[in-house]
Amino acid sequence: MHGGIAHGEGRHHRDTAQVRANEASAAMTGRLTKIVLAGESLHRLSPLQEADRAQAVADLQDDNEFAPTGHPELQSILHLSIQEGRMVFDIRDTDDQPVVALVLAMGPFKMLIKDYQMLLDSYAGAIAEGREARIQAIDMGRRGLHNEGAELMQARLEGKVVIDFPTARRLFTLVCALHQKL
Template sequence: MSDAGSQHRICHIELDEKSIIRRNADIDHERRVAIFDLLEKNHYEPVEDLPGQYQGPFKVRLRMEDNRLAMIVRTEADQELTTILLPLSILRKTIKEYFQICDSYFAAIKSASPRQIETIDMARRSLHNEGSEILLDRLAEKVKIDFHTARRLFTLICVLQIR
């Protein structure tokens, strides 16, 4: 994993506000935590040669384009470098199941036993890990990221997918 001094990292990330369909306090909290954690520790290294052989750090903007994730990659000085497109069809089932288990988790917090909450939370984390692994695999030919970065990106993709 890269630290704050590494070139191969995201130094700024944002979600396209027009791509966010639904907002509430829980969603905004998850978005803020994922962004904070991502910026604290990440590894992000585009595979293709970038203009000027730029190595990083990178500013990344996430948005939805026709059921695809678009990662607009810029220099630290805000010069556009490339756009990485990722069809989300491969993640759709995992995201749907993740939303369902999250709904169960939030409902369980109100009335379930600690053991039931823990069981649901384990399933929730397992689905989150599954989505992160799929993301790692699908992005491998376009950008090198570590598992921690994939987990945070998966969270942010989910924020863009909430209906």
């Protein structure tokens, strides 16, 4: 149970939000052309966290749907950082000129990030021990947390940025990399 919502509750809201996001993305061509991460925690990443971060960035640069409200065709550069306990989306055009900056509270994400970090630690231990069944179980948990993080990311950006589910999922991974040990 995260954020006071029991398993199964709020499903209609997520389905409705997903339908709206799908309809909006059908009419948009906006995307991220570059992702710039800023934060001191990037220097303290474990090899597994660094691999997750690198894969998320590569996947985002390969395929994403991301458009600030009012800019459905914007090809943008995202400067993503954590500043003073807040997530900052500094969205710029391809000339690196500011378009809009969004600041989101980290509070709603903290438990998911903490759980994700614990799963990464468990995953590393399972790999070191060579326990295949445990690795698979932890990997399923990671996927579930990624999905929860993506749903939360979409909900927090609703009305500010049109974003598809895979992009939200990858951005959640990057936020986890930027915000170490809450």
